[in-house]
Amino acid sequence: MDQDFEAMLKRIIGYEIWSLASSNEIKTMMNMYWEVGIKQQFDGKEKDWPVNVPHQMMQRLGTGQIILNQYETSLSFTKYHSDRCAL
Numbered sequence: 001m002d003q004d005f006e007a008m009l010k011r012i013i014g015y016e017i018w019s020l021a022s023s024n025e026i027k028t029m030m031n032m033y034w035e036v037g038i039k040q041q042f043d044g045k046e047k048d049w050p051v052n053v054p055h056q057m058m059q060r061l062g063t064g065q066i067i068l069n070q071y072e073t074s075l076s077f078t079k080y081h082s083d084r085c086a087l
Helices: 002-013 023-041 055-061 070-086
Strands: 049-052 065-068
Touching (some): 002 023, 002 065
16 A cells, blocks of 8 residues: 555656655655555545655645645555455
8 A cells, every 4th residue: 555655646746756855755755644644544535635745856846745635545545455355
């Protein structure tokens, strides 16, 4: 599930821009917005999830924040639950 969420962020942000951030910045972003944020609070209801991006990404994106909608976030959970049920 964690890898699916990270892959989704890479697709949304763009692989080239994603590569501008250090592994520590990525780890911090994933921990702050995924592990202790969305992952713990997601309940499937309509909600937008703001994710602040590292400075290097911000310069290229032209914004310091991306907004994930309920559908985008639910994809990580749906795949995770589907994979677990298949076991």
